[in-house]
Amino acid sequence: MRSSAGRRRPLVKAAPLGHTVRVVLFYPLCTMKTLTKALLCAALLTTANQATAQETFAPLISENCVAFVHVDFSRIELDAVKTAFQNAGEDLLRELGFDERSFKATARELTVELEKLDMLVRPTWDTITKELGITEIAIVADMEIIMQGKGIGFVAIPWKNKTDKQFETLSSLLDIVHYPADKGARIVGDFLLLALDEDPDAVVAMVKSWKPVPSAPILEALKSVVGAEIKIAVALPDNLRTMVRNAPLPPDVPVEVRNLLLFAAQKTEWASASVSLHDLFGGEPPQNADVLLTVKTPKRSDAVMLRGMLENLIEFSINAGRFAMEQGARNNNVQIPPLAFAFAKGLLRTLLPDVEENKLIFRLKGENAASTQVVITTVGASAALLIPAIQAAREAARRMQCTNNIKQILLALHNYHDVFGALPPLYTVDANGKPLHSWRVLILPFIEQMALYEQIRFDEPWDSEYNQQFHDRTPSVFRCPSSPQGGTSYVAIAGEAFVPAATALQAGERWAKGKGFQDIIDGTSNTIAIVEVNDSFSWMAPQGNITLDELVEGFGRGGRVGSHHPGGMNVGMFDGSVRFIANTIDRVLLRALGTCAGGESVWFE
Secondary structure, X not given: OOOHHHOOOOHHHHXXXXXXXXXXXXXXXXXXXXXXXXXXXXXXXXXOOHHHHHHHOHHHOOOOEEEEEEEOOOOOOHHHHHHHHHHHHHHXXXXXXXXXXXXXXXXXXXXXXXXXXXXXHHHHHHHHHHHOOXXXXXXXXXXXXXXXXXXXXXXXXXXXXXXXXXXXXXXXHHHHHOOOHHHHEEEEOOEEEEEOOOOHHHHHHHHHHOOOOOOXXXXXXXXXXXXXXXXXXXXXXXXXXXXXXXXXXXXXXXXXXXXXXXXXHHHOOEEEEEEOOOHHHOOOOOOOOOEEEEXXXXXXXXXXXXXXXXXXXXXXXXXXXXXXXXXXXXXOOOOOOHHHHHHHHHXXXXXXXXXXXXXXXXXXOOHHHHOHHHHHHHHHHHHHHHHHHHHHHHHHHHHHHHHHHHHHHHHHHHHHHHHHOOOOOOEEEOOOOOEEEEHHHHOHHHHOOHHHHHHOOOOOOOOOOOHHHHOOOOOHHHOOOOOOOOOOOEEOEEOOOEOOOOOOOOOOOOOOOOXXXXXXXXXXXXXXXXXXXXXXXXXXXXXXXXXXXXHHHHOOOOOOEOOOOOOEEEEEXXXXXXXXXXXXXXXXXXXXXXXXXXXXXXXXX
């Protein structure tokens, strides 16, 4: 038992001004229908006898059970709930500075609405708890059911000695949550099962075939949760462990996250969590109320390793966030104080677990540990810092690589011009004027791809039987790393500085001429050479480039012109520079930048 100094205080009785719970408790009174449905659903989860949950439902837990949820609202009296809502609403009015007259009028209306709500909820509540005598309910997820495509599991209600009339009564209540009990409910032994799928008979057949597993990890996990209204237990059977370990992860997942997930999948035996509604309405907190999550591993060394990986992930996320934010800040001449990163790191580190034997124990920490809202804020802030920060850092790196790709292409164009006295054409043609190869093929020697260049047959089309073998050998410089597609990301503007070859390649020729820099009279620093596209086609294809109208009308408006970078795309200018232009760029300016001899005046900073 804790001392009064360390006791967690009730949220609704002593929350400070602006506390989230006040808004949560007061605002839904204006949406009575929504709250009524929520409370009715909560009533359907009514349970008691929490301490023996693992014993009561043991016959329904197989060796492949992956999740078990058990809820207890037996401590919640509707009168106490109503009083808590009333007090929270009145306290909020006082803290907002309502004068006495306004306070009394609003509080009176609040009382009226609560009475209406009570009249709607109480009959259903009494029916479930008194007439039906439902004292426990559990939600079970099982891998066998999942693997056979029969859903995820079932809801189980103890149904020993219940009558047909009681079943009819329950069916009418389930209609509220749109569950056809007459079609989906089945009695198995002393339980009523509500299959979470359209094939309840298949689920029942599997449940009947299960043998009791006294040592199931789920049962051990449930024993670790003491005195909470809601118990949650998760286990990793061998078949699920194998699936998780072999599951392909998206390429954007950082290696730090990937390693943590794979190690956790291999070493986690079970995890348990609890949610206590008791504190929300006041009263002495249950035992171990500050424990949020428990994770069991085979050995203490595994638990220590997992904690270390979590700690490293926090360091990585903060550093990644710092890199991305500081880069953005520099671009906007903004300084981010180091305090922001120090605070973020400290906030994330409050989530680090304690290692007790072979378990990781995640606890509420700090003076405000009594507030469930603090937990929500912490987790939300952590997710907001961790995931976007990692993604932002990755995207910043990809955008930088994209910029480098375009710079290499621009340098290759300049070198091509130095050697041949002109830019490469949009594509080469045969004697009949049929397109053969893209300009990207012609610049291969200037992007350190001479070996590939020498293998290509220039007197055959790009898609000839022989040349098709090179379609999948896209040089990395032609693909933006932010693009999920495998083809090229960079195209030219057809009909401007890049024009089709005027004459066919002669025997043995492997180059052709287009326009030269002398034809770009608008200025090389004011004329776009390369733009990004968000579709995919072969790097060798002579097709796929864009027109000036496509650039102007399609960019940022759902057209193929654009990138996978948020907010805009990289473009390469003929002077060798790379600029990032926003989706909101002025269309007149964009057209001017897309022409090589339009004669427009351009201010492009």
